[in-house]
Amino acid sequence: MSEQKYQFDPNRAINLLLELIATPSLEELLEKMLKSIMAPPAIVCAQIWLLEKGDICSVCPYKDKCQDRSQCLHLHLGTTKLKNLPLKIRNAIFHSDNRIPIGVGINGQLCSNSHGESEHLFNWKMNPQKIEGCEWIKETEIQGIVATSIVYQEKVIGCVTVYTKDKLPSEGKPWGKIYANHLGAAITTSKALSEIQKLKSQLELQNNYLKEAVFESKSFGGLVGKSVALQRIVSQIDLVAPTDASVLILGETGTGKELVAYEIHKRSPRKSEPLIAVNCASIPKDLFESEFFGHIKGAFTGAVKDRAGFFEMAERGTLFLDEVGEIPLDMQSKLLRVLQEKCYMRVGDDHTRIADVRIIAATNQKLKKAVEAGTFREDLYYRINVFPIEIPPLRERKEDIPLLTQHFVKLSVKELRCQTPFLTQTAINTLMNYNWPGNIRELRNIVERAIILSRGKTLHFNLPEEHLHHSNNSNNLLSSSKKRTYLTEMEMLQFEKENLLSILNAAHWKIKGPGGAADLLGINPTTLISRMKKMGLHRPKTD
Numbered sequence: 042m043s044e045q046k047y048q049f050d051p052n053r054a055i056n057l058l059l060e061l062i063a064t065p066s067l068e069e070l071l072e073k074m075l076k077s078i079m080a081p082p083a084i085v086c087a088q089i090w091l092l093e094k095g096d097i098c099s100v101c102p103y104k105d106k107c108q109d110r111s112q113c114l115h116l117h118l119g120t121t122k123l124k125n126l127p128l129k130i131r132n133a134i135f136h137s138d139n140r141i142p143i144g145v146g147i148n149g150q151l152c153s154n155s156h157g158e159s160e161h162l163f164n165w166k167m168n169p170q171k172i173e174g175c176e177w178i179k180e181t182e183i184q185g186i187v188a189t190s191i192v193y194q195e196k197v198i199g200c201v202t203v204y205t206k207d208k209l210p211s212e213g214k215p216w217g218k219i220y221a222n223h224l225g226a227a228i229t230t231s232k233a234l235s236e237i238q239k240l241k242s243q244l245e246l247q248n249n250y251l252k253e254a255v256f257e258s259k260s261f262g263g264l265v266g267k268s269v270a271l272q273r274i275v276s277q278i279d280l281v282a283p284t285d286a287s288v289l290i291l292g293e294t295g296t297g298k299e300l301v302a303y304e305i306h307k308r309s310p311r312k313s314e315p316l317i318a319v320n321c322a323s324i325p326k327d328l329f330e331s332e333f334f335g336h337i338k339g340a341f342t343g344a345v346k347d348r349a350g351f352f353e354m355a356e357r358g359t360l361f362l363d364e365v366g367e368i369p370l371d372m373q374s375k376l377l378r379v380l381q382e383k384c385y386m387r388v389g390d391d392h393t394r395i396a397d398v399r400i401i402a403a404t405n406q407k408l409k410k411a412v413e414a415g416t417f418r419e420d421l422y423y424r425i426n427v428f429p430i431e432i433p434p435l436r437e438r439k440e441d442i443p444l445l446t447q448h449f450v451k452l453s454v455k456e457l458r459c460q461t462p463f464l465t466q467t468a469i470n471t472l473m474n475y476n477w478p479g480n481i482r483e484l485r486n487i488v489e490r491a492i493i494l495s496r497g498k499t500l501h502f503n504l505p506e507e508h509l510h511h512s513n514n515s516n517n518l519l520s521s522s523k524k525r526t527y528l529t530e531m532e533m534l535q536f537e538k539e540n541l542l543s544i545l546n547a548a549h550w551k552i553k554g555p556g557g558a559a560d561l562l563g564i565n566p567t568t569l570i571s572r573m574k575k576m577g578l579h580r581p582k583t584d
Contacts, residue, residue, distance in 0.1 A: 067231040071118040074201070074224055079120060083207040085183065086121040086134060090114040090141065090148055091191070091199035091228070096384065096395050097140060103174065107142035114141040114148055114174075114199065123181060133177040137392045146173035147188045152197050154190070162186040163208075175202070182206050193225035264304060265448045266441030270433045274301065281428045282308035287380075289365075289425050290403040292432030295482035298403040299363065301430060306359040311399055314358030319351050322364040329372040331388050334379075340389025352385055355398045365402040365425065366411055370418065377421045400425060435477040435484065442472050445481065449488040450500075457489065460497025468500050471535070475504045501534070503577055506542065538576045545573075550580045 071089050078087045095110045107113065116139040126134075133139065144153045150171075151160055163185050165172050172178060172186070185205040190197050201224070264275060281288055282305045290298045299318060306316040324332050331340075335350030351360055362368075368376065379385045380400065384393050402425045411417035435442070446469060454461050477483055491500045541562075548558040552566050559566040573579075 067228065068118070070224075070227055070231050075118055075120045078201065078203055079122065083205045084203050085123055085206055086119070086204035088119040088134065088202045089117050089191075089199065090152075090202065091117050092143075092152060092197065094395070095140075096393060097138065101140050101142070103140070103142050103145050106145050106173075108144050109142075113143060114152060116140070117199075127180070130177045130180060133175070141174035146175065147171045147186055148174055148200050148202055151188050151190050151200050154197065159187065159189040162188075175204075178204060191225045191228065193229045198225055198228065264300065265445050266438065267444065268438040268440045270438045271441060274430060274432060277428075277430050278304050278308065281305060281430075283310065284428075285399050287400045287402070287425045287427045289408075289427075289429045290401065290432065291408075291429060292403070292405060293434045293480055294405050295480035296432040296434060297481050298405075298432060299361070301432060302359075302361040302363075302401045302403065305401060306361075306399075309359070309399070311358050315355055316359045316361060317351055317355040318361040318363060320363045322367040326369050329369060330375060333372070333376065334385045334387055336388035337390045340387070344389070347387075350387065352379065352396050352398055353394065356395075357397050359399045359401060362400065362402040362425075364404060364406075366404045366406040366408055366417060370416070373418045373421050377418060377424060380421075380424050435480045439473055442484070443469050445484060446472060446488060449485050450492065453485075453489045453492050457492060459492050459495075462492055462495040462497055463499045465499060467535075468502055471502050471504065506578060538578070541572060541576065542578060545578065545580075 075087050075089065078084060091114070092112050093115045095107075095113050098104055098107065098110045101107065101113075104110075116135075116137055119134040121134050141149045143149050147160055147162060151158065162168060162171055165178065165184065165186055175186070178186075183204045183206060185208075186202065187205070188200050188202045191199040191201060264271065278301065288302075288305060290301050292298050302318070303316060306312060319332075331344075331348070331350065333350050333352060335348050335353050336344050338344055338346050379396050383396050385396050386393055408417055408422055408426070412419045412422050447464065450462070450464055453459070472484070472487075479486075487502055487504065491502050495501070541558075544558050544561050548556060548561060551557040552559055552569060554560065557566070559569040562569060
């Protein structure tokens, strides 16, 4: 009866084949194919399965029958004319998480044959073992199944499966294989174009992050120094780099946490893949999920196109989460799930993606205290804190300052295109007597500023007064002056600065009037104010 009502149109079939070839989008391509397949009234359901990498083997209901976990059939698209179906059956028809191992059921067996062919099952009840992977049809009126392999260049890449209540129109049967063969070429082309676009987008995003990483790296240079603390860090890097263990880098701002993460990646088996650095403190709270996992077009207002997230950009590489303590609590649970299950989904998507990514996290916070305060998940803390590396502040490894300074002078002269200045031991002593609250980043900035001001002559470092060791400096200057009959220009300037600071303190920072600093010095108050500005002296703030 159905066969008489439906008339197969060869011209329409040819036009569809031409449309398939001209359709670049894989989803649009498969939708067109399914729409055409569903035209005969006898067909009540259809699915397109493609062979892809095994990804959810641990939870797959057919895992015990799987012979090769490297790949399996993934459900890409399904449609049906059946009405009022239970949710369980609808999920079996539509859900993209459905998998069938090669060799299991009519679909899996068809794809185990490298030549590709079709198989007709006119009444599944005669061969119930054939419906593995589509057992849901037992609860429907479906009787027949037709599975046709999709082949490209003599290689099976998937199959098209249709489900019927009645006999299929005989004149349309030969076209099933023709459709499948053309579909194979169209799918392969579409996937290639999609992969090219994905790589293009990934490279653009990686380029932006690499630019930021290069900018950040200028603050640190390489692993320069000879201190015991630095040698310990290098030993830890050498130990953990060859593994895939998660690393938590602890240290104050400006100590070089980004550099340590880069060194771990550079010495790991993932070194040829991307290192994506993410500053978690700079991401708006409502964009965390989209930034980390990506989103599909239309997932939310403003999502005008598909976008890859950090995990997708760092695929097979390393994801560096700086300031990890700034991740919101609700996002921490989602991040933990990804780290545990090694898979994720883009926002608005139902397609599971593999998270083949190594995690390196960093923070300047005491995460253990954050855990106790309830602002950071304890289970996530232990997940990322497999191998902690603590970077000491620069004030605790001052023996590295001379080498770091020389290194930054060379880099800055090249980058700033300045003349090479003269670095004296007195200048080094000045740096050694400073507390470095901004650590290595501050040292780099001060070196650059001094090079610009030096104009190729002797380097002088003008450091904030509140972090200088005044007593030690004065003793060093006086003791060195006793050994010789003169002071260098830098020593004279430093001595004058410290002498002026002593007078200001003695006058309780009173400038004018009797007993003021200008009166004690015997100079005009405006002259004193001018000298203070020149030397960068400011009255200390009081609580």
